[in-house]
Amino acid sequence: MENGGSEKGHNDGNGNGRTAAAASYTYWVREATADAAPLPLPKKVTAQDLVSSQSPTATLGSVWNRAGTWEEKNLNSWATQRLKELLKSVGTLDLPHGKAEISDVSKCVGDAFLVTVRNKKRVGYTYELTLKVKGEWHIQEEKKNVKGHIDIPEFSFGELDDLQMEVKLSEEKEFVQQDKQQIVRDLKKLFLQPVREKLLQFEQELKDR
Numbered sequence: 330m331e332n333g334g335s336e337k338g339h340n341d342g343n344g345n346g347r348t349a350a351a352a353s354y355t356y357w358v359r360e361a362t363a364d365a366a367p368l369p370l371p372k373k374v375t376a377q378d379l380v381s382s383q384s385p386t387a388t389l390g391s392v393w394n395r396a397g398t399w400e401e402k403n404l405n406s407w408a409t410q411r412l413k414e415l416l417k418s419v420g421t422l423d424l425p426h427g428k429a430e431i432s433d434v435s436k437c438v439g440d441a442f443l444v445t446v447r448n449k450k451r452v453g454y455t456y457e458l459t460l461k462v463k464g465e466w467h468i469q470e471e472k473k474n475v476k477g478h479i480d481i482p483e484f485s486f487g488e489l490d491d492l493q494m495e496v497k498l499s500e501e502k503e504f505v506q507q508d509k510q511q512i513v514r515d516l517k518k519l520f521l522q523p524v525r526e527k528l529l530q531f532e533q534e535l536k537d538r
Contacts, residue, residue, distance in 0.1 A: 399444070399445070399446045400444070400445040400446075401442055401443070401444045401445075402442060402443045402444075402445075403440075403441075403442055404441040404442055404443055404452075404454075404535070404538070405439075405440055405441055407441070407538075408439075408441030408454060408456075408531075408535065409437050409439075409441075411531060411534065412434070412437050412456065412458070412528075412531055413434045413437055415527040415528075415530060415531055416431055416434050416458070416460060416524065416527055417431055417433075417434065418527070419431050419520070419523045419524065419527060421464075422519045422520065422523065424515050424518075424519055426466055426467050426468075426511075426515070427464055427465060427466035427467060427475065427512070427515060428464050428465060429462050429463065429464025429465075429475065429516060429519060429520075430462065430463065430464060431460050431461065431462055431520070432461045432462065432463045433460075433461040434458065434459070434460055434461070435459045435460070435461050435478065436457065436458060436459035437456065437457075437458055437459075438456065438457050439454060439455050439456030439457060439483075440454060440455055440456075441453070441454035441456075441535060442454070443535075443538060452486065452535045452536055452538070453485070453486045454485065454486050454532075454535065455483060455484070455485045455486075456483070456484060456485075457481065457482060457483050457484075458479075458480070458481040459478055459479070459480050459481070460478060460479040460481070460520070460524070461476075461477075461478050462475075462476070462477050462478065462479060462516060462520070463475065463476045463477075464516075466508075466512055466515075468504070468508050469508075473503065473504075475498065475500075475512055475516075476498070476499040476500060477496060477497055477498040477499050477512075477513075477516065478496075478497055478499070479494050479495070479496050479516065479517075479520060479524075480494070480495040480496075480497070481493065481494055481495075481524070482495070484528075486532060486535075487532075489525050489528050489529055489532070492521065492524070492525050492528070494517050494520070494521055494524075496513045496516045496517050497513075498512065498513065
């Protein structure tokens with residue numbers, strides 16, 4: 330039969346004939362019934378759709394830690410530099426018989442960290458400090474230069490109410506025992522509260538990171 334090969338029917342064995350076109354995907358789509366799923370229609374994306382597609386709760390920590398599981402971040406570099414800046418900014422302090430200032434932070438050793446666990450943030454630190462101080466005191470109607478250092482033993486986050494200081498003079502031989510003791514008491518009294526306030530500021534900045 331001429332040109333009839335492609336349209337010739339085939340028997341499925343049960344007496345039901347079908348054409349080759351009926352077996353094709355294109356033919357099936359063309360003959361789809363009303364029960365078939367409707368074709369998808371284009372929809373304009375709104376700003377609200379974009380917001381809804383984002384995570385409903387912001388996660389803390391690194392990008393890779395979207396689940397908010399355990400993550401610890403070392404903050405030593407920032408913490409050490411910031412502690413030195415804050416303590417040097419105390420400025421010159423006055424007492425009835427003298428004045429002094431922090432000339433340098435010669436020791437600032439410790440660790441600071443930020444821990445993210447279960448999508449909650451916790452910070453902490455442990456440090457030891459040595460502050461160089463210099464000033465002048467009026468002793469027996471004579472003005473004398475004073476140099477020394479203040480050692481602050483190891484302290485940690487939340488322990489600043491119990492901050493301890495040990496004051497030592499660099500040139501003790503120039504002073505009699507009574508005058509030396511008075512200068513040490515004055516320096517401790519002079520710097521304890523201002524230093525504590527700077528460390529409290531450091532703690533707050535650490536928590537805000």
